Amino acid sequence: MRSIYTLKKKCAHTSARTGTLFTHHGPVETPVFMPVGTQASVKALTPEELINIGAQIILGNTYHLYLRPGHKLIKSMGGLHKFMNWHRPILTDSGGFQVYSLASFRKIVEKGAIFQSHIDGSRHELTPELAIEIQEDLGSDIMMALDTCIPYPSTWEEAKEATDLTTRWAKRCLAARRDERLLLFGIVQGGMFEDLRKRHTEELLAMEFDGYALGGLSVGEPKELLFQMIELSRPMIPEDLPCYVMGVGTPEDLVECVSRGVDMFDCVMPTRNARNGMLFTSYGHIVIKNARFATDDSPIDPECTCYTCRNYSRAYLRHLFMARELLAYRLNTIHNLHYYIKLMEQMRAAIQEGEFVQFKRDFYSKRQGQEAKP
Amino acid sequence: MRSIYTLKKKCAHTSARTGTLFTHHGPVETPVFMPVGTQASVKALTPEELINIGAQIILGNTYHLYLRPGHKLIKSMGGLHKFMNWHRPILTDSGGFQVYSLASFRKIVEKGAIFQSHIDGSRHELTPELAIEIQEDLGSDIMMALDTCIPYPSTWEEAKEATDLTTRWAKRCLAARRDERLLLFGIVQGGMFEDLRKRHTEELLAMEFDGYALGGLSVGEPKELLFQMIELSRPMIPEDLPCYVMGVGTPEDLVECVSRGVDMFDCVMPTRNARNGMLFTSYGHIVIKNARFATDDSPIDPECTCYTCRNYSRAYLRHLFMARELLAYRLNTIHNLHYYIKLMEQMRAAIQEGEFVQFKRDFYSKRQGQEAKP
Numbered sequence: 001m002r003s004i005y006t007l008k009k010k011c012a013h014t015s016a017r018t019g020t021l022f023t024h025h026g027p028v029e030t031p032v033f034m035p036v037g038t039q040a041s042v043k044a045l046t047p048e049e050l051i052n053i054g055a056q057i058i059l060g061n062t063y064h065l066y067l068r069p070g071h072k073l074i075k076s077m078g079g080l081h082k083f084m085n086w087h088r089p090i091l092t093d094s095g096g097f098q099v100y101s102l103a104s105f106r107k108i109v110e111k112g113a114i115f116q117s118h119i120d121g122s123r124h125e126l127t128p129e130l131a132i133e134i135q136e137d138l139g140s141d142i143m144m145a146l147d148t149c150i151p152y153p154s155t156w157e158e159a160k161e162a163t164d165l166t167t168r169w170a171k172r173c174l175a176a177r178r179d180e181r182l183l184l185f186g187i188v189q190g191g192m193f194e195d196l197r198k199r200h201t202e203e204l205l206a207m208e209f210d211g212y213a214l215g216g217l218s219v220g221e222p223k224e225l226l227f228q229m230i231e232l233s234r235p236m237i238p239e240d241l242p243c244y245v246m247g248v249g250t251p252e253d254l255v256e257c258v259s260r261g262v263d264m265f266d267c268v269m270p271t272r273n274a275r276n277g278m279l280f281t282s283y284g285h286i287v288i289k290n291a292r293f294a295t296d297d298s299p300i301d302p303e304c305t306c307y308t309c310r311n312y313s314r315a316y317l318r319h320l321f322m323a324r325e326l327l328a329y330r331l332n333t334i335h336n337l338h339y340y341i342k343l344m345e346q347m348r349a350a351i352q353e354g355e356f357v358q359f360k361r362d363f364y365s366k367r368q369g370q371e372a373k374p
Numbered sequence: 375m376r377s378i379y380t381l382k383k384k385c386a387h388t389s390a391r392t393g394t395l396f397t398h399h400g401p402v403e404t405p406v407f408m409p410v411g412t413q414a415s416v417k418a419l420t421p422e423e424l425i426n427i428g429a430q431i432i433l434g435n436t437y438h439l440y441l442r443p444g445h446k447l448i449k450s451m452g453g454l455h456k457f458m459n460w461h462r463p464i465l466t467d468s469g470g471f472q473v474y475s476l477a478s479f480r481k482i483v484e485k486g487a488i489f490q491s492h493i494d495g496s497r498h499e500l501t502p503e504l505a506i507e508i509q510e511d512l513g514s515d516i517m518m519a520l521d522t523c524i525p526y527p528s529t530w531e532e533a534k535e536a537t538d539l540t541t542r543w544a545k546r547c548l549a550a551r552r553d554e555r556l557l558l559f560g561i562v563q564g565g566m567f568e569d570l571r572k573r574h575t576e577e578l579l580a581m582e583f584d585g586y587a588l589g590g591l592s593v594g595e596p597k598e599l600l601f602q603m604i605e606l607s608r609p610m611i612p613e614d615l616p617c618y619v620m621g622v623g624t625p626e627d628l629v630e631c632v633s634r635g636v637d638m639f640d641c642v643m644p645t646r647n648a649r650n651g652m653l654f655t656s657y658g659h660i661v662i663k664n665a666r667f668a669t670d671d672s673p674i675d676p677e678c679t680c681y682t683c684r685n686y687s688r689a690y691l692r693h694l695f696m697a698r699e700l701l702a703y704r705l706n707t708i709h710n711l712h713y714y715i716k717l718m719e720q721m722r723a724a725i726q727e728g729e730f731v732q733f734k735r736d737f738y739s740k741r742q743g744q745e746a747k748p
Binding site: 040069078085327 | 413414415417418419420442443447450451452457458459668669671685686687689690692693694696697699700701703704
């Protein structure tokens with residue numbers, strides 16, 4: 001198997017590690033956070049702003065792009081990178097999770113997932129082969145194998161059935177792949193059952209994927225279960241392969257997952273919360289519509305160096321938010337993504353310097369998981 | 375009277391002219407188009423984007439800023455320029471037109487305009503003295519005197535009554551002014567009646583305003599009446615004073631008004647139409663949601679050099695618009711404002727070179743006032 005990941009440094013006290021992931025559109029330093037660009041756009045931002053923030057790689061959603069504007073259209077426009085003017089790496093999910101969470105009707109059969117579009121009710125069938133075809137047409141740097149999602153809670157029997165199907169689909173995804181330049185990751189399922197997780201990790205590791213995602217997590221389970229499932233699968237994955245935990249999470253979740261050896265993350269939290277006026281700071285979060293910010297001329301976070309914090313006061317951001325000005329969503333998104341991306345940069349640097357344990361201590365001593373009171 | 379305007383060149387065949395208007399925040403080359411930044415934000419754009427587009431001066435709305443976040447709050451934050459991070463000139467209107475067009479209830483009395491907020495129904499009284507106080511607290515470079523708006527059509531008696539009241543309010547505005555660094559313009563009313571327009575122009579010219587606006591136009595009257603009223607008042611205003619026509623208009627309107635000697639313009643058309651997907655080009659406008667743009671990989675306007683046209687296809691812009699992505703409003707706004715501001719630049723250059731008549735001919739030969747068919 002080709003080597004797409006180079007380990008640079010491991011933490012001596014935790015499983016945290018830093019390395020480089022090589023893709024068709026260039027290298028990515030890990031651990032990395034990938035902003036979500038669902039519909040060929042990271043909501044409210046231009047590619048230049050993402051680059052200024054330090055985004056190395058973004059995520060696109062196969063389900064959304066397949067339905068609108070369509071993968072064939074994007075292919076005819078020269079692929080997703082050219083279409084959206086983003087020339088760094090792109091990871092696309094398989095569409096499985098969105099069929100599960102968004103489609104107005106869905107039925108999982110051996111062949112694939114039958115569903116109705118949340119946009120116009122039209123009927124579609126997403127097979128493993130189609131999931132790969134869509135992602136290859138988009139020109140994704142990292143494609144994900146189609147998986148079946150398992151609700152939480154589920155019975156052992158339900159979880160086993162869905163997990164076995166995911167294994168059969170994973171094989172079909174590998175067989176369907178045509179463009180070897182595009183990486184393909186497998187997704188470990190197994191619900192919250194240790195035996196199923198363990199067995200599924202083994203089954204997928206026996207196939208030649210370029211990397212592995214731990215899926216079906218962050219679906220409403222207690223935080224302890226999330227970490228338990230990661231602690232179970234992560235050590236089984238060889239050191240020269242990247243490990244991605246999908247849909248995680250809060251800043252604290254990122255720190256805990258990095259401690260457990262996870263390399264890649266994506267989550268709508270920084271972007272979606274920005275649009276709802278919830279802003280991350282080194283000392284916790286603030287809710288910008290709070291009346292106490294009306295005459296506050298300080299920036300969101302005095303320690304932050306983002307465009308928003310360098311140029312605008314909390315008072316102005318509160319005004320924009322209350323007046324529903326479009327600029328509010330943008331300035332808030334710049335700040336929150338900057339917070340997430342700097343957090344990953346700080347973790348990479350701390351691991352490199354052998355100071356990750358100290359970093360974690362400092363991080364927790366500042367953040368209370370509560371509203372900031374600086 | 376101090377001189378705030380320097381004439382640079384007059385057209386030999388029309389009344390078009392180019393010059394420089396001097397304000398507390400620097401000079402403005404005229405004729406000029408002022409993007410509308412109603413609520414302390416030109417919708418969807420940052421100040422840096424406005425500067426890149428070439429915006430020299432923007433407009434803020436007194437009515438909106440008085441109601442939310444309040445002029446006292448903005449004053450305590452260091453004024454409107456600092457609050458919104460825009461350090462070039464700002465013109466503020468007087469609030470009179472918004473009371474007329476937006477307030478849920480209004481009554482005009484000698485003292486001022488009594489109205490209910492369109493936001494929360496609260497009751498307010500906007501007097502000439504308060505209009506000046508608000509604009510001085512905002513730190514506006516060019517303040518407008520409070521006027522009364524005259525609906526179209528109106529009777530001669532109604533128009534006369536409102537015009538006479540505007541004269542009395544104009545005097546009170548001049549008397550209320552405290553900060554001489556901030557310019558104050560009078561607004562000519564008179565409805566669509568030649569005698570009233572003429573007399574009102576004379577009455578206001580007898581007062582020491584720094585410049586004059588022609589108001590109560592573009593309120594639904596036929597285009598001929600608009601030009602007729604301008605042709606009546608404009609020649610009466612001395613050459614060393616700037617002339618501003620409020621709320622105008624289409625690209626064709628701008629060209630016609632410049633031909634008649636107007637120096638300053640503002641209009642929501644480029645920004646509002648952008649958010650509705652109507653985009654200006656040298657050959658007319660296009661409606662981006664039109665299905666024929668779905669697979670069109672050319673820019674909005676092949677002759678345009680704006681950020682949007684340099685980086686994105688019509689196909690991508692259509693996708694963003696159909697998917698209601700926030701980036702759509704922003705990219706469209708950049709393009710439309712760029713079109714308006716370049717149009718003014720082209721007119722200034724043409725007047726300077728003595729080629730304004732040729733410019734007009736070329737402009738009309740390309741634009742059909744219809745949807746573009748390039």
